[in-house]
Amino acid sequence: MSVRVAVIYYSATGNVHQLAGALADGAGAAGAEVRLRRVHELAPDTAIDSNPAWRAHVDATKDAVQEATLADVEWATAYAFGTPTRFGNVAAQLKEFIDRTGRLWQAGVFNSKPATSFTSAMNRHGGQESTLLSLNNVFYHWGCIIVPPGYTDPLLYAAGGNPYGTSWPSGGGEGPDQATLTAADYQGRHLVQIAERLRG
Numbered sequence: 001m002s003v004r005v006a007v008i009y010y011s012a013t014g015n016v017h018q019l020a021g022a023l024a025d026g027a028g029a030a031g032a033e034v035r036l037r038r039v040h041e042l043a044p045d046t047a048i049d050s051n052p053a054w055r056a057h058v059d060a061t062k063d064a065v066q067e068a069t070l071a072d073v074e075w076a077t078a079y080a081f082g083t084p085t086r087f088g089n090v091a092a093q094l095k096e097f098i099d100r101t102g103r104l105w106q107a108g109v110f111n112s113k114p115a116t117s118f119t120s121a122m123n124r125h126g127g128q129e130s131t132l133l134s135l136n137n138v139f140y141h142w143g144c145i146i147v148p149p150g151y152t153d154p155l156l157y158a159a160g161g162n163p164y165g166t167s168w169p170s171g172g173g174e175g176p177d178q179a180t181l182t183a184a185d186y187q188g189r190h191l192v193q194i195a196e197r198l199r200g
Helices: 014-027 045-049 050-062 068-075 092-099 102-106 128-142 178-199
Strands: 003-007 033-038 076-086 112-121 168-171
Touching: 003 014, 003 068, 003 092, 003 178, 014 033, 014 076, 014 128, 014 178, 045 050, 045 076, 045 178, 050 102, 076 092, 076 128, 076 178, 112 178, 128 168
Parallel strands: 003 033, 003 076, 076 112, 112 168
Antiparallel strands: none
8 A cells, every 4th residue: 555645735825835736746756645635714805805816826726626624634644734834833724724633633543654844934034944843843742753854865955955844935926946846846755755664
């Protein structure tokens, strides 16, 4: 049986969505079954409509990417969670999804499964690493085995060299550059490789 990876993310304007897609591609290329899932949008339409990029992304993905369910979490044997930075922390939309996993946690669903994280923020020092560490705190509680990219491949340096997880400083402009998408692809492949070693 192949590794089953759930790539679960929240993205407002599309940066984290692009990272999630690249990571899912990498995991798939490494031989895993992959489910790419977005979490439910909690923001009201008035907030979404105030930002044209946010509205465009919501409309573009509402039918193209399935919403994450707890069944996706139970199905997976490895996890990749992504979120934009919100004051150096996890976005409320992803946090709400995570907060609904208590029953699965109590049942031991997460025990010893590998997990990795990725993020985007407007500024290079806008809380990207603290956001990834916040996600990792969840993985500690779940009993997961955290799989960071570290400095395990030279290609990671071209994307900024973040050892905690792929991150993109959006700067309010274009989406992730090719070096960052390549790093996300690598992170997906690396997750699968470690999951296969753990399966033994």
